[in-house]
Amino acid sequence: MTPPPPSPAAPVGATVLPGAAETQLVDYLTRLDRHRTDRRAVLIQLSGLQPINRREHHLRAASSPFAPLVNVQNAQAFNLTNADLMVVYKAAVQDAVEAAIVKLRFMFSDDPMILKEETSTLSFCTWYSLIEDYTEVMDLARGRLDEIMELQRRAKVRAEPAAPDKRSRGVPLTPDLLTKAEAALDQADLANLMRRQAVCALVGQSSPQPVFNELFISILELRQALMPQVNVASSPWLFQQLTETLDRRVLSLLNKHDDRTLESDISINLNVSTILSPEFQKFDDNVRPGTRGTIVLELQKIDIFADLGAYLFARDFARDRGYRICIDGLTYAMLPYVDRERLGADLIKLVWEPSLADEAGGQSQAIRRIGPSRIVLCRCDSPAAVDYGQSVGLSLFQGRHVEMLLQTDLRRRGKARPR
Amino acid sequence: MIVMQMVDVETYGTDYVKVTWSPDMAGDTQTAQIAKALTPLGFDRVILSRCDSESAITWGVKLGIHNFQGRFLDAMTAAVTMAQCPKAAACTLPQCNRRHGVIAGNPRAECGDNDMLDLFPSLKAIRL
Numbered sequence: 001m002t003p004p005p006p007s008p009a010a011p012v013g014a015t016v017l018p019g020a021a022e023t024q025l026v027d028y029l030t031r032l033d034r035h036r037t038d039r040r041a042v043l044i045q046l047s048g049l050q051p052i053n054r055r056e057h058h059l060r061a062a063s064s065p066f067a068p069l070v071n072v073q074n075a076q077a078f079n080l081t082n083a084d085l086m087v088v089y090k091a092a093v094q095d096a097v098e099a100a101i102v103k104l105r106f107m108f109s110d111d112p113m114i115l116k117e118e119t120s121t122l123s124f125c126t127w128y129s130l131i132e133d134y135t136e137v138m139d140l141a142r143g144r145l146d147e148i149m150e151l152q153r154r155a156k157v158r159a160e161p162a163a164p165d166k167r168s169r170g171v172p173l174t175p176d177l178l179t180k181a182e183a184a185l186d187q188a189d190l191a192n193l194m195r196r197q198a199v200c201a202l203v204g205q206s207s208p209q210p211v212f213n214e215l216f217i218s219i220l221e222l223r224q225a226l227m228p229q230v231n232v233a234s235s236p237w238l239f240q241q242l243t244e245t246l247d248r249r250v251l252s253l254l255n256k257h258d259d260r261t262l263e264s265d266i267s268i269n270l271n272v273s274t275i276l277s278p279e280f281q282k283f284d285d286n287v288r289p290g291t292r293g294t295i296v297l298e299l300q301k302i303d304i305f306a307d308l309g310a311y312l313f314a315r316d317f318a319r320d321r322g323y324r325i326c327i328d329g330l331t332y333a334m335l336p337y338v339d340r341e342r343l344g345a346d347l348i349k350l351v352w353e354p355s356l357a358d359e360a361g362g363q364s365q366a367i368r369r370i371g372p373s374r375i376v377l378c379r380c381d382s383p384a385a386v387d388y389g390q391s392v393g394l395s396l397f398q399g400r401h402v403e404m405l406l407q408t409d410l411r412r413r414g415k416a417r418p419r
Numbered sequence: 420m421i422v423m424q425m426v427d428v429e430t431y432g433t434d435y436v437k438v439t440w441s442p443d444m445a446g447d448t449q450t451a452q453i454a455k456a457l458t459p460l461g462f463d464r465v466i467l468s469r470c471d472s473e474s475a476i477t478w479g480v481k482l483g484i485h486n487f488q489g490r491f492l493d494a495m496t497a498a499v500t501m502a503q504c505p506k507a508a509a510c511t512l513p514q515c516n517r518r519h520g521v522i523a524g525n526p527r528a529e530c531g532d533n534d535m536l537d538l539f540p541s542l543k544a545i546r547l
Contacts, residue, residue, distance in 0.1 A: 308422055336430055
């Protein structure tokens with residue numbers, strides 16, 4: 001008896017919704033129940049490969065050797081949600097399926113899963129005969145489907161109360177919108193949007209010691225005030241242009257300040273081009289010569305490497321005047337590519353990410369090369385960030401958690417926050 | 420050149436590194452700095468690009484660079500092609516140069532011997 005036409009499985013290599021392949025597999029196995037003779041299945045556990053070998057193009061390539069079998073209806077391939085591949089086929093094409101798997105083993109031959117397969121309990125392939133193992137395969141498919149449904153249900157519950165990410169909403173920033181935004185910036189009073197956050201020395205259990213305050217404009221609030229419908233972060237290069245206008249406004253704001261802001265230890269975010277502009281000259285004239293050494297100029301790495309010649313010129317100019325230079329916004333992955341000493345920067349800002357703690361130990365070399373005393377671990381939103389930083393010898397920290405520690409300490413000592 | 424002073428080019432783990440030629444690289448101090456920066460990478464992995472003059476090639480060969488790119492090379496390629504091409508009498512050097520520079524379109528169609536055009540001729544430089 002000829003088996004019924006199989007239900008269409010997901011096209012080989014196609015990206016489908018989570019659970020779709022599992023649903024199709026369950027459906028296909030149900031239809032196959034009465035036609036199991038000479039049917040076999042193999043589960044290829046691509047999910048056991050290293051993440052670097054499990055990217056979309058790898059999974060597409062892994063499916064491709066089975067495409068000829070699928071096309072002539074001798075087999076059905078199901079790209080399961082966890083990246084595994086289930087192939088259900090007729091016994092007549094056993095050799096072709098094995099040949100395809102040899103190709104896959106070759107393709108991933110440098111992956112630990114394949115290298116250690118003989119000694120490992122996790123097998124790259126699990127073979128099934130649908131006469132004997134039908135229930136096992138069906139249970140596996142249903143189990144996978146149930147797991148995905150449960151995960152989706154939990155994700156939905158988690159997502160419901162959360163507010164949508166304000167930063168990623170809105171229409172993308174375009175050159176026209178940028179022009180309008182720059183015009184609006186020229187008119188806007190940014191004093192209310194100016195924020196400060198302390199960079200503190202945290203050594204052992206001692207109280208946080210503020211080293212300097214970063215003065216910055218809250219981009220989120222600026223957007224709310226000027227162009228709530230625009231997603232300013234959608235284009236990094238247009239945003240970079242916007243920050244140049246912002247730099248000029250911040251400098252003029254600082255120039256107008258009649259308090260002692262410029263006499264305290266501060267850092268400001270600037271573009272390289274701004275340091276060479278008349279606005280910065282004016283700012284420089286307003287700074288008392290003795291206090292320049294307490295002002296840190298924070299420059300974005302993208303701005304530095306976009307024109308190293310301009311950076312070197314601006315750096316020498318700023319350092320000659322007595323300012324200190326900080327390279328802002330470095331992630332750990334970027335550290336090996338940044339030579340602080342050769343770039344002539346006094347400090348670098350390393351962005352805290354929880355995954356750093358998982359790999360503690362591996363980073364010490366890069367941190368030693370840069371110099372732990374020259375690194376500010378920023379965006380420290382949790383005690384884990386400070387714990388990690390201290391474990392690798394860092395002492396300068398910035399972020400919401402550090403602010404909280406500082407405020408708590410000042411309250412405890414009954415003091416107002418210093419300017 | 421500034422980039423080579425600021426970063427270790429071998430850190431990036433690339434197969435090749437393109438160094439943009441500029442006449443001010445020919446100074447003794449600059450040459451020594453560049454040689455120092457490129458030695459860890461190996462000169463066989465360096466491509467000297469924008470070679471617009473013979474002095475670029477001479478400088479590169481002296482340093483040990485094997486791979487070159489630029490208008491001077493394009494002109495040399497066209498000249499050697501014309502010297503070997505049986506249909507060369509119908510063309511000028513700028514025409515041959517232009518036809519070498521495209522992969523499709525009119526300039527290529529105008530060439531009397533496309534096979535010759537695609538056959539990259541062997542170029543030799545005098546080792547100094």
